[in-house]
Amino acid sequence: xxxxxxxxxxxxxxxxxxxxxxxxxxxxxxxxxxxxxxxxxxxxxxxxxxxxxxxxxxxxxxxxxxxxxxxxxxxxxxxxxxxxxxxxxxxxxxxxxxxxxxxxxxxxxxxxxxxxxxxxxxxxxxxxxxxxxxxxxxxxxxxxxxxxxxxxxxxxxxxxxxxxxxxxxxxxxxxxxxxxxxxxxxxxxxxxxxxxxxxxxxxxxxxxxxxxxxxxxxxxxxxxxxxxxxxxxxxxxxxxxxxxxxxxxxxxxxxxxxxxxxxxxxx
Amino acid sequence: xxxxxxxxxxxxxxxxxxxxxxxxxxxxxxxxxxxxxxxxxxxxxxxxxxxxxxxxxxxxxxxxxxxxxxxxxxxxxxxxxxxxxxxxxxxxxxxxxxxxxxxxxxxxxxxxxxxxxxxxxxxxxxxxxxxxxxxxxxxxxxxxxxxxxxxxxxxxxxxxxxxxxxxxxxxxxxxxxxxxxxxxxxxxxxxxxxxxxxxxxxxxxxxxxxxxxxxxxxxxxxxxxxxxxxxxxxxxxxxxxxxxxxxxxxxxxxxxxxxxxxxxxxxxxxxxxxxxxxxxxxxxxxxxxxxxxxxxxxxxxxxxxxxxxxxxxxxxxxxxxxxxxxxxxx
Amino acid sequence: xxxxxxxxxxxxxxxxxxxxxxxxxxxxxxxxxxxxxxxxxxxxxxxxxxxxxxxxxxxxxxxxxxxxxxxxxxxxxxxxxxxxxxxxxxxxxxxxxxxxxxxxxxxxxxxxxxxxxxxxxxxxxxxxxxxxxxxxxxxxxxxxxxxxxxxxxxxxxxxxxxxxxxxxxxxxxxxxxxxxxxxxxxxxxxxxxxxxxxxxxxxxxxxxxxxxxxxxxxxxxxxxxxxxxxxxxxxxxxxxxxxxxxxxxxxxxxxxxxxxxxxxxxxxxxxxxxxxxxxxxxxxxxxxxxxxx
Numbered sequence: 059x060x061x062x063x064x065x066x067x068x069x070x071x072x073x074x075x076x077x078x079x080x081x082x083x084x085x086x087x088x089x090x091x092x093x094x095x096x097x098x099x100x101x102x103x104x105x106x107x108x109x110x111x112x113x114x115x116x117x118x119x120x121x122x123x124x125x126x127x128x129x130x131x132x133x134x135x136x137x138x139x140x141x142x143x144x145x146x147x148x149x150x151x152x153x154x155x156x157x158x159x160x161x162x163x164x165x166x167x168x169x170x171x172x173x174x175x176x177x178x179x180x181x182x183x184x185x186x187x188x189x190x191x192x193x194x195x196x197x198x199x200x201x202x203x204x205x206x207x208x209x210x211x212x213x214x215x216x217x218x219x220x221x222x223x224x225x226x227x228x229x230x231x232x233x234x235x236x237x238x239x240x241x242x243x244x245x246x247x248x249x250x251x252x253x254x255x256x257x258x259x260x261x262x263x264x265x266x267x268x269x270x271x272x273x274x275x276x277x278x279x280x281x282x283x284x285x286x287x288x289x290x291x292x293x294x295x296x297x298x299x300x301x302x303x304x305x306x307x308x309x310x311x312x313x314x315x316x317x318x319x320x321x322x323x324x325x
Numbered sequence: 326x327x328x329x330x331x332x333x334x335x336x337x338x339x340x341x342x343x344x345x346x347x348x349x350x351x352x353x354x355x356x357x358x359x360x361x362x363x364x365x366x367x368x369x370x371x372x373x374x375x376x377x378x379x380x381x382x383x384x385x386x387x388x389x390x391x392x393x394x395x396x397x398x399x400x401x402x403x404x405x406x407x408x409x410x411x412x413x414x415x416x417x418x419x420x421x422x423x424x425x426x427x428x429x430x431x432x433x434x435x436x437x438x439x440x441x442x443x444x445x446x447x448x449x450x451x452x453x454x455x456x457x458x459x460x461x462x463x464x465x466x467x468x469x470x471x472x473x474x475x476x477x478x479x480x481x482x483x484x485x486x487x488x489x490x491x492x493x494x495x496x497x498x499x500x501x502x503x504x505x506x507x508x509x510x511x512x513x514x515x516x517x518x519x520x521x522x523x524x525x526x527x528x529x530x531x532x533x534x535x536x537x538x539x540x541x542x543x544x545x546x547x548x549x550x551x552x553x554x555x556x557x558x559x560x561x562x563x564x565x566x567x568x569x570x571x572x573x574x575x576x577x578x579x580x581x582x583x584x585x586x587x588x589x590x591x592x593x594x595x596x597x598x599x600x601x602x603x604x605x606x607x608x609x610x611x612x613x614x615x616x617x618x619x620x621x622x623x624x625x626x627x628x629x630x631x632x633x634x635x636x637x638x639x640x641x642x643x644x645x646x647x648x649x650x651x652x653x654x655x
Numbered sequence: 656x657x658x659x660x661x662x663x664x665x666x667x668x669x670x671x672x673x674x675x676x677x678x679x680x681x682x683x684x685x686x687x688x689x690x691x692x693x694x695x696x697x698x699x700x701x702x703x704x705x706x707x708x709x710x711x712x713x714x715x716x717x718x719x720x721x722x723x724x725x726x727x728x729x730x731x732x733x734x735x736x737x738x739x740x741x742x743x744x745x746x747x748x749x750x751x752x753x754x755x756x757x758x759x760x761x762x763x764x765x766x767x768x769x770x771x772x773x774x775x776x777x778x779x780x781x782x783x784x785x786x787x788x789x790x791x792x793x794x795x796x797x798x799x800x801x802x803x804x805x806x807x808x809x810x811x812x813x814x815x816x817x818x819x820x821x822x823x824x825x826x827x828x829x830x831x832x833x834x835x836x837x838x839x840x841x842x843x844x845x846x847x848x849x850x851x852x853x854x855x856x857x858x859x860x861x862x863x864x865x866x867x868x869x870x871x872x873x874x875x876x877x878x879x880x881x882x883x884x885x886x887x888x889x890x891x892x893x894x895x896x897x898x899x900x901x902x903x904x905x906x907x908x909x910x911x912x913x914x915x916x917x918x919x920x921x922x923x924x925x926x927x928x929x930x931x932x933x934x935x936x937x938x939x940x941x942x943x944x945x946x947x948x
Binding site: 430432436438442448452510519570581609616617619620621622628630637 | 744757760766768872884928
């Protein structure tokens with residue numbers, strides 16, 4: 059009997075959802091990202107790890123286009139996004155959370171998520187000012203969609219509270235809910251486990267798996283190895299802006315170069 | 326949510342009642358004039374409140390758009406014989422259009438630089454109004470601007486313009502409330518860190534901060550332009566001195582007093598602004614006869630200092646403070 | 656007067672008023688560097704310097720003594736301003752602080768209007784010579800006083816920041832307030848000193864230019880804006896840049912007003928400002944990061 063080839067073993071057959079080629083970023087003389095290339099496949103959870111200063115958040119900032127790359131190419135669903143503005147990047151289907159929480163403290167919890175529905179609505183200043191019927195419908199839809207996301211994250215009760223009144227772990231969940239409200243194809247999570255307890259990390263892991271099962275590809279930058287090793291399909295290891303390892307969690311754990319880079323860090 | 330709506334409707338109803346009743350209670354024509362100025366400046370400041378409170382942008386350029394609205398109305402009605410109402414629409418559109426153009430340049434700046442850049446707008450336009458004699462009549466301005474009429478009825482008395490201006494203000498106020506409660510309002514609130522937003526997060530959600538800053542800038546210019554039109558039809562005269570440097574500062578004072586981002590704040594701020602000024606002007610000559618100049622700015626200056634020290638969120642934050650909500654994010 | 660003479664007159668006038676703008680700009684820099692606040696009352700310090708000098712002189716005090724008193728009083732007032740308006744809200748966002756200084760500036764102007772009205776006041780020229788010949792044209796001697804005093808102030812300031820302990824403490828506070836305070840430098844006192852210094856310098860500038868251009872209650876805001884623009888051209892942190900900015904502003908203004916039309920006098924500095932900012936956030940000579948507040 060012939061074995062059907064695992065789709066992960068022939069990535070060339072399917073266009074990767076995200077492809078980074080020869081990515082390069084230099085700040086003056088300091089090279090932050092050094093000729094980095096990798097692919098993210100549709101529906102996988104890809105983790106990017108590395109010691110501090112390895113360039114992980116810089117990488118995210120460049121995928122998001124908060125910062126321009128000094129060189130290289132970046133393709134989303136086969137099309138270059140290298141020249142897009144951050145808002146356009148969000149519009150094509152890439153959402154993101156932040157290492158340092160960026161919640162809107164001047165809005166309630168549900169309103170935060172409703173901002174996530176911005177891309178899925180279109181009432182402009184004139185239309186909303188005149189309260190045209192379609193804007194009223196849109197507003198209701200946005201509210202319902204936002205409440206839906208909150209319910210999924212078990213935040214429904216706090217919908218009308220201030221985000222600052224939530225415990226830290228729940229705030230992080232809120233930020234994920236907001237990002238999900240954009241209905242992205244690719245979700246970038248920047249250290250989602252930072253500051254969480256072991257139990258919260260376990261819940262986070264379940265949440266991320268659920269998101270992936272819903273069809274969203276996840277790119278994860280993380281320090282907490284429990285999360286990475288538990289849920290990642292593949293792992294990429296960066297050190298000083300260069301890729302020093304790529305493979306399944308098991309493969310990475312036995313990679314000598316990776317272990318050396320992390321000298322002293324518990325896996 | 327429903328409570329907010331009910332308070333909103335109640336406030337609006339109360340507001341309209343007060344506005345309608347005032348001319349019956351207050352007989353002095355001088356005070357009606359004050360009422361007109363409060364209305365005009367509330368209109369000018371309403372847009373600025375949105376600009377400052379939501380988009381986090383300071384602007385001393387409102388007087389420029391006030392002036393553009395005024396002069397375009399004057400020129401169209403006097404030199405081109407255009408119907409005054411049509412002229413008003415065109416004036417507001419032109420004001421908005423100019424704001425769009427200038428906004429693209431100026432709104433790339435932040436903080437103090439933005440403030441001075443918008444001040445530059447004020448002074449540049451003042452210079453245009455004062456020096457372009459053939460178009461604007463120069464320093465002497467243009468007298469004889471036609472009055473407005475509705476149906477067959479021509480508005481001639483101050484009281485007519487008082488009601489007209491406050492009617493416009495009410496409609497624009499409701500429009501503004503609608504914008505603020507919508508996705509646009511949320512987008513505006515999201516883009517400036519100073520107000521509790523986050524530009525990074527907004528961008529990552531598909532919101533382009535620059536686009537919204539320009540839109541709010543244009544909206545405030547529209548409000549100011551309409552105010553300018555109403556002003557010159559009331560006064561039947563337009564002179565550059567009404568759109569000078571100090572005029573650009575009044576809305577800033579009003580919004581700071583009332584509360585940035587607060588729509589009621591713009592109206593309350595305007596009322597307090599003019600009433601205190603009048604009270605001051607009545608009082609000071611008693612203590613020191615023969616005082617000249619615009620010395621009521623002392624009252625404004627002290628008010629600003631006190632508000633910044635004790636009520637940085639403006640007068641509208643008083644109910645919150647009394648209820649014990651105190652200071653939230655700064 | 657030949658064209659040459661006219662141009663020279665414009666140049667001298669421009670340099671004179673430009674020096675005042677430069678001093679205003681330096682005042683902004685001093686306060687900003689320590690407190691991160693743009694002090695809009697800076698222009699009023701110049702106004703007070705001029706006005707108080709005329710008041711004392713009119714009471715019969717000798718000229719130099721009048722000016723000295725005016726400068727000292729304004730300097731003390733500057734410190735008072737810091738203590739009452741700035742210090743109590745020093746933790747508030749910068750915007751609130753700047754609005755507070757703006758409130759202070761119009762309050763000062765208002766008080767001046769009430770006490771002294773809108774009249775223009777003047778001081779006699781500092782030397783009896785009146786005018787002198789220079790390269791074939793008549794130069795107002797007071798201009799020399801203005802330029803000379805400004806230069807002196809700039810040099811003293813430079814030496815102060817570079818070579819004295821308090822001056823270096825100043826710069827330390829501006830670069831890193833927390834670090835400086837950990838080293839024992841009291842940043843609150845630095846704030847008061849900054850205000851006092853900026854006020855004193857502003858007052859002196861205001862006094863020295865009064866014989867040439869008169870003084871009145873209302874000159875403050877205009878000076879503040881032009882001073883601020885000069886400061887921006889210098890990136891808010893470079894003395895040389897601010898001086899160049901102020902002089903350039905003054906010269907262009909003088910030529911613009913003289914050659915084109917006096918109505919354009921106020922527009923020119925602002926147009927320059929817009930142009931400069933469009934190309935370089937940090938001004939022509941300053942720090943590119945200074946544009947971010």
